[in-house]
Amino acid sequence: MEPVARGRVILLNGPSSSGKSSIGQALLAILPDPWFHVPVDGISGMRSTRYTRELDDAGVQEMLRRTRRGYHRAVAALTSTGNDVVMDYLLSEPWRLDDLLVVLDGYDVTLVDVHCAPEELARRERSRGDRPHGLAASQTLIYSHRDSDLVVDTTHRTAADCAREIAGRLDAVGRPKAFERLRAARARTS
Numbered sequence: 001m002e003p004v005a006r007g008r009v010i011l012l013n014g015p016s017s018s019g020k021s022s023i024g025q026a027l028l029a030i031l032p033d034p035w036f037h038v039p040v041d042g043i044s045g046m047r048s049t050r051y052t053r054e055l056d057d058a059g060v061q062e063m064l065r066r067t068r069r070g071y072h073r074a075v076a077a078l079t080s081t082g083n084d085v086v087m088d089y090l091l092s093e094p095w096r097l098d099d100l101l102v103v104l105d106g107y108d109v110t111l112v113d114v115h116c117a118p119e120e121l122a123r124r125e126r127s128r129g130d131r132p133h134g135l136a137a138s139q140t141l142i143y144s145h146r147d148s149d150l151v152v153d154t155t156h157r158t159a160a161d162c163a164r165e166i167a168g169r170l171d172a173v174g175r176p177k178a179f180e181r182l183r184a185a186r187a188r189t190s
């Protein structure tokens with residue numbers, strides 16, 4: 001069988017309500033190829049709600065870790081067969097990035113940090129009503145990997161506007177990309 005060229009990955013990383021899903025959807029309409037938008041919520045949404053509710057705290061933590069590890073590999077599987085994928089996912093724990101750096105080694109990943117002011121995050125959280133109060137604020141304080149290829153701020157801009165900026169700058173992102181820099185930094189310290 002002919003070898004298939006790998007697809008590309010755009011990883012939208014930002015706290016809850018920062019606008020990752022909205023940008024992901026907008027990107028599909030703008031990027032010229034048939035990209036996939038694969039949010040981690042899409043994988044979580046396939047899981048049995050009834051039996052998830054029966055788990056104790058330790059069981060929930062283990063199940064969430066399994067889900068996220070599976071998400072990383074599902075994206076790699078799609079991309080390995082030539083599909084371009086927009087990930088919609090928060091790098092909120094160091095292990096998530098560590099695992100992705102291994103699983104997506106050799107893949108073209110553009111890491112996009114999605115910022116939003118805390119007051120606006122809180123306003124969106126209140127108005128959507130389907131996220132626990134304070135979730136976004138708790139996520140803005142946690143783990144920071146301190147590197148990215150692009151940064152967009154949705155505080156005063158529409159998702160479509162941010163998506164246009166990402167699409168317009170995608171091919172101009174310099175090498176090595178953030179994932180390559182982060183991988184090299186880990187290799188130096190290990």
Ligand SMILES: Nc1ncnc2c1ncn2[C@@H]1O[C@H](COP(=O)(O)OP(=O)(O)OP(=O)(O)O)[C@@H](O)[C@H]1O
Pocket residue numbers: 014015016017018019020021022023041088124128131154155157158159
């Ligand atoms: N640029 C924007 N300006 C104003 N409101 C926005 C913007 N982007 C998203 N929103 C609104 O904020 C809410 C959350 O948006 P979205 O689902 O895209 O965020 P998210 O980062 O994917 O959140 P989560 O991680 O919780 O799924 C939605 O109600 C959406 O309409």
